[in-house]
Amino acid sequence: MVAETIVAPSRAPAKRRGHLRLSRRERRNLAVGLLFISPWLIGFLVFLVYPIVYTIRISFTRYTGFGEPEWIGLDNYRNMLHDDLFWTAVYNTLYYTALAVPIGAVVAMILALAMNQPLPEVPIYRAIIYIPSVIPLFTLTFVYQNLVHPTQGVFNRFLIWLGLPNINWFGDPRYAKLALVLLAQYGAGQVAVIFLAALKGIPASLYEAASLDGASAWRRFWGITLPLMTPVILYDLILGVSLGLQIFTQVYIISGDPPGGPANSTLMYVVYLYNNAFRFGAMGYAAALAWVLFVVTLVLALLIFRSSRWWVHYETT
Amino acid sequence: MANAVPVERAQPAVRASARRQWLAKYARREIVPRLLLIPLCGFYLLPFYWMLVNALKTNEELSIYPPSWFPDEIAWSNFSRAVEVFPFWRFLGNTSLITVFTVIGVALTNPIVAYGFSRIEWPGRDTIFYLVLATVFIPYPALIVALFDIFAQLGWVNTFKPLIVPFFFCFIPSPFWIFLLRQFFLRIPHEISDAARLDGASELRILYQIIMPQSWPALSAVSLFAALHAWNDFLGPLLYLQDTSKYTLSIGLTFFQSQSRYDIQFNLLMAASALVILPVVLIFLSFQRAFVEGVTVSGIK
Numbered sequence: 001m002v003a004e005t006i007v008a009p010s011r012a013p014a015k016r017r018g019h020l021r022l023s024r025r026e027r028r029n030l031a032v033g034l035l036f037i038s039p040w041l042i043g044f045l046v047f048l049v050y051p052i053v054y055t056i057r058i059s060f061t062r063y064t065g066f067g068e069p070e071w072i073g074l075d076n077y078r079n080m081l082h083d084d085l086f087w088t089a090v091y092n093t094l095y096y097t098a099l100a101v102p103i104g105a106v107v108a109m110i111l112a113l114a115m116n117q118p119l120p121e122v123p124i125y126r127a128i129i130y131i132p133s134v135i136p137l138f139t140l141t142f143v144y145q146n147l148v149h150p151t152q153g154v155f156n157r158f159l160i161w162l163g164l165p166n167i168n169w170f171g172d173p174r175y176a177k178l179a180l181v182l183l184a185q186y187g188a189g190q191v192a193v194i195f196l197a198a199l200k201g202i203p204a205s206l207y208e209a210a211s212l213d214g215a216s217a218w219r220r221f222w223g224i225t226l227p228l229m230t231p232v233i234l235y236d237l238i239l240g241v242s243l244g245l246q247i248f249t250q251v252y253i254i255s256g257d258p259p260g261g262p263a264n265s266t267l268m269y270v271v272y273l274y275n276n277a278f279r280f281g282a283m284g285y286a287a288a289l290a291w292v293l294f295v296v297t298l299v300l301a302l303l304i305f306r307s308s309r310w311w312v313h314y315e316t317t
Numbered sequence: 318m319a320n321a322v323p324v325e326r327a328q329p330a331v332r333a334s335a336r337r338q339w340l341a342k343y344a345r346r347e348i349v350p351r352l353l354l355i356p357l358c359g360f361y362l363l364p365f366y367w368m369l370v371n372a373l374k375t376n377e378e379l380s381i382y383p384p385s386w387f388p389d390e391i392a393w394s395n396f397s398r399a400v401e402v403f404p405f406w407r408f409l410g411n412t413s414l415i416t417v418f419t420v421i422g423v424a425l426t427n428p429i430v431a432y433g434f435s436r437i438e439w440p441g442r443d444t445i446f447y448l449v450l451a452t453v454f455i456p457y458p459a460l461i462v463a464l465f466d467i468f469a470q471l472g473w474v475n476t477f478k479p480l481i482v483p484f485f486f487c488f489i490p491s492p493f494w495i496f497l498l499r500q501f502f503l504r505i506p507h508e509i510s511d512a513a514r515l516d517g518a519s520e521l522r523i524l525y526q527i528i529m530p531q532s533w534p535a536l537s538a539v540s541l542f543a544a545l546h547a548w549n550d551f552l553g554p555l556l557y558l559q560d561t562s563k564y565t566l567s568i569g570l571t572f573f574q575s576q577s578r579y580d581i582q583f584n585l586l587m588a589a590s591a592l593v594i595l596p597v598v599l600i601f602l603s604f605q606r607a608f609v610e611g612v613t614v615s616g617i618k
Contacts (some may be wrong), residue, residue, distance in 0.1 A: 026440060036437060037434060040426075040487040055459070114349075115354065123605075135598065136593060138551055138571055140364055147363065151382050200574065248552055256575065277465070278465075290462050291455055296454060
């Protein structure tokens, strides 16, 4: 403190006035800066913080959406523990996310590695692979539902041709989730484009040096490519898990009303939340579900992030 | 070549191994990638092909088993019938209105916020920016109970307001777009804006007259992402729109195809879906670079 006053005497007047030791120019910048970010700040408070607090409050009540919420303490959370459908939804959602996200990352990596080769037609592949992530999910779901239909679609013609059984994907509780995992792979193109950009950023000199040392392409992938890709993979996993837990649209369109069938095999967490809030009039219970989703998403993101110290390679230079 | 004997003896072996190496490299660079990419592209194209083929099939051909890969008789009339069995133009108008206002909201506020996070130095700026980035991990469905109740109390349910107004205030996924713009703004040299500031230009003027004109790639990418978000949104309209006359294409088509009383044939659903996709595909193909660059900038830190 003393040293600073001596070194920077010009700051002393501001300090004496007790204004957070900011110069006039800094204070002006702070005011202008806050003014510029105010649209975000207002949105943050009104559309994020307030709803989150509101959700917590409602989650301690019995509330149908009309009239006054009735305070019931922790009952909603207690009921959750004994609610079989809640656990079904948790299981389905984790099952879906645990399959869709890693498979998606592997598919995206294969696509990106293939597109990273010096082929003249790569822009065509990139466009074809990326377009399904851009089009509306509901239209993709309409056509996908028919594609995998056992009699109307062509997907099962391949299976039969390969000697596999004619699976009723969305009619059979054993396969409905797997069909959703396959549908999710249509979004892998976007991840592939991100991975491809990261691959292009790896310096060629590293590969040349490894080649001179006699490392095979396989070794170069595991020794250079994959370690340098880990930061992007981390980003994809965190975002992918967060989005995977939110799966809704596909299920809503495919499984009818109320969504989640057949035999609750596609009853995903957000679908269950939606059913409670807007079909069963259990807003309080839905708020408790929402709050749990919020916490679980953040905890999973944090866990993946913390795990990164063991597997993500950060350049030390 | 001069000391002939040893080289002469070694050459066939060397040549063979060189050829093998060349072949291995050729296979790795040209054959294997294509063997992977071409079938996978088939997988990614299949929905589009199947949509188009079915949009053009007659009702009789729809029920054939096994399904035909190409329509025997091309029924172009499916498109004109599709826009009649659905209130298609109404849904299109609603969707377009929401999309236009969402883009206006995003284009109006996101650059200003991004400017505040990149071109003005103020204490605490970068800490708060981490908070902005962290909000992308907030799951939107965790907010729907509260947001619905709040909008209901405001009397906004069954209007477009809940779908538009939040985007004037950087609602998720705006943080991605702010990040993209900020990264772009940071790379613009400071000389001109500093000179303008010395001349007494306001920050807003610097943004609109110096920064924005240099940021078209980022601005167009963000506008495209915002337009797509609004055009493709499903959960939002499902929550807030109640009268079928207010429906967007997403929930409108879903509602009509799910009601057996309307008896929407699959060929008409596919024709309507093709019409929904068409502008998206056209915009994507014409602005491909903006898309790809935008997604890679916001995807990599």
